Amino acid sequence: MAVVLKTDKITKSFGGLLALDEMTLDFREQEIVALIGPNGAGKTTFFNNITGMYTPTSGTVEIFPPNQKSVKIQGMKPNLITELGLARTFQNIRLFGNMTVIENVMVGRHCRTKSHIFGAVFQTSSFKREEKESVEKSFALLEMINMSHLAGNLAKNLSYADQRRLEIARALATDPFLLLLDEPAAGMNPQETEDLDQLIVHLRDELKITILLIEHDMKLVMKISDRIFVMNQGRLIAQGTPVEIQNNPEVIKAYLGE
């Protein structure tokens, strides 16, 4: 299978503190990949470095969008990276609380639409068409996560699990080929987590995208991942299929300590 994203020795240091140490890995088309590791291992830092929130101190990140030339994206602005087809959710939910559920998703359509002030003020026909399309696509995404009945509610009034799922829909609205989920199951009860794992697999199959997730819920990770990367102290210590990882002594050591 074709590679969609490849990092080459990306390193990130914060004033001498090495948060990422020469991480080299790749993700392939239509894979579900999990990034795991103890707290403070640098998983979210890794996310932030490939989504443009941080600029790596050294190393490269290269993406291979379908039917397009590859692009080196390290140090690019986050919005440009999203435009290229990487979308993410946040560990500490960052929804637009005072906007409605549907509007949150519609914001995700921003980079795939182009009407501006003029079109909105004069309600041009292209503006209207684009709006209608946005509404339809956003509703379709909400239906996919079973939330279309909540479309008119303010995002801040949603339950925790719904907020997490809405973040996923919002990220999907940007038409990504690679979706990065930062602890999507955090704070969910077992039932909600189970729904979530079905959703993730469904998204991969339906939308034909690659999904990378950071997750602490090992049951979920082992169940749905094709491959797993394990980080500890900023370094990649193991990679492989769930079975391989479960039996890897390095990993067990990292989790249980010496």
Next chain:
Amino acid sequence: MVENIKKSSIIAVWFIFLSFPLVVLRVDYIDKTIDYRWHNILWIGIGAFFISWVWRYFLKRKNESDKSSEGKNQGTSASTSRFQVQKIFEHKFALLGILIAAAIVPQFMSTYQTSIFITAMMYVVLGLGLNIVVGMAGLLDLGYVAFYAVGAYTYGLLNLHFGLGFWISIPIAGVLAASFGVLLGIPVLRLRGDYLAIVTLGFGEIVRLVLENWDVVTRGPSGIPGIPKPAFFGVKLGFAGNMTYLFYIILALVVIAMVATRRLQSSRIGRSWVALREDEIACQAMGIDTTKAKLAAFGLGAFWAGIIGVFFAAKSSFVSPMSFTFFESAIILSIVVLGGMGSVLGVILAAGILILLPEYLRFMADYRLLIFGALMVVMMVFKPGGLITNIRQQYTLPKRNSKEELAELHSSET
């Protein structure tokens, strides 16, 4: 009850202590006299006693409602959204009512009254303009008055040097102010919220100081007199006629600004502004170029200020730097804050309350700014969303019964 009386009494004593050297005593150091105003102790005491009581009551209620809304995260679904839709209709009726009343008003009012209403409507437009920047995009701009000044001086100077008229100056000033907004915006917009506030305040003051000191161009503190009012298709109107004419011009501007703002609110760019306000990092992660969005908000806000600047110059037929102090910015800001961040109807209501009320309740006039200041604090503490909570546009899924329509949609895309 006893507890409350005790608490409020202590607070009353505390405020009497605080205000004593300023409110009771007034010393003239040269004449060596002291002016005692003992009666003020009574007012401060009673005022502090009751206000602190009410304050505590509302603070408690607010905390309770915060807690209860945390508890019932879920149970808000269809019922609320129907309620909201209904409210939007109410807004439309309210707007219609305001419009009709406003259109009839000058026929029955004295010129003086008309002039007051014109002022209030100018603040409505200014408020709507700043509302884009502060209310929607969440960029605290404390130098908004600078763009207003740019507009006013554009007309004043163009008229003085080149004899340009009102109507031609309107678009020029609007565009000039907007470009000014964008130019100022480029360097400052990557600053964090509170720094942005201070820098814009600094810019506002710099503009005023330049107007004051660059005598050669701006005529300095003495200002530009004799700025003409717009002529009605070449016909010179009398004083009263002029006022009526200005009234309808500003009414039209209000309507245009209102409609434009409403339309922008539920558009791609309007949503990106609100997203920016809600969470800048998430906004950027959703593929929005935050710099562009901020510049657009800044520019559009400045555009309205520039236009109203021209109108102001025409109405008062005189501009000087004195009209563009920081406190002008603060007044416009309090309109936005009181009305409700991002709410169009709220801005209209707030401009009405803050500008008209002091004109009619004369006893309030002296305390106007005192009340403005206090209102800003009270609003932030108790109702940071403003008088009228901004209601978000509701979307319904377009019915897919007509297949042709969908087909048409696809064909027009290619």
Next chain:
Amino acid sequence: MQALNESGSFFLELFFSGLTRGSIYALIALGYTMVYGIIGLINFAHGEIYMIGAFVGLTVAGILSILQFNLIAILVLAALFAMVYAAAYGYTIEKVAYKPLRGSTRLAPLISAIGMSMFLREYVILAQTPDFVSFPALTEGLFDLGAFSSMIQPTELVILIFSFLMMAGLFILIKKTKIGKAMRAISQDREMAMLLGVNSDRMISLTFMIGSALAAFGAILISAHVGQINYNIGFVVGIKAFTAAVLGGIGSIPGAALGGIILGLTESFATGYVSSDYEDVFAFGILVLILIFKPAGILGKSTTEKV
């Protein structure tokens, strides 16, 4: 030779007047920086507290001079009362306008602060006067400078000495005492400090009070030097002191002192050698440039927002 001498003494005159201004900016900047350091808020009403300090000082000085106290006693008592009152105002403002807003959006406390600032200005206009009133030259007779008086006025020397003493006192308070440690702990990590038993509300109140008292102290010194005050004196001085705080690195206490001195000197030389028309433009210009190019200031540390 004569000309050289003249230009030399003009330089020194500007230098000392800049240093004087600068130390006042520094005193006020400390209030901004301490409050910012502890709760991350730009206390817009800080300039108004400075102004209220000046008015309270004037009232006290007026009463005492009618009672025919001697000048030193008047000075000491006026400064003391001004500081106590400013601290009380600072305390009250925090409780009324900022404390209920903790945990709300970033804009809310800022708007509340602007409202408070408007309120206090109007309050003084209504309670006292909208006009300039003269302020007694309380510090004039403290020193006799003889031959040096062409370079530095006695009132300026008083400002330099006392503001230096005040700042030294504050440094000791922050670095050496338990209170200072608690304050620093809260500015590092409020939740952790609270877990360790630091009463954060009390420390925040205390920070407001100390900052306010310092501002009032500065207000008395500068008002005695300038000779008149009105309700508006806090606005421009407030922005300039804020500039000083940002210049030095907001949140940093030595930074505030350094920023104040640099700003004072720059202003003084710019008005002396370039043009006095644009005096305030220089300060605002510096503020804008610093914020754009080096928002962390000279001694501040830059922070990245956590995602």
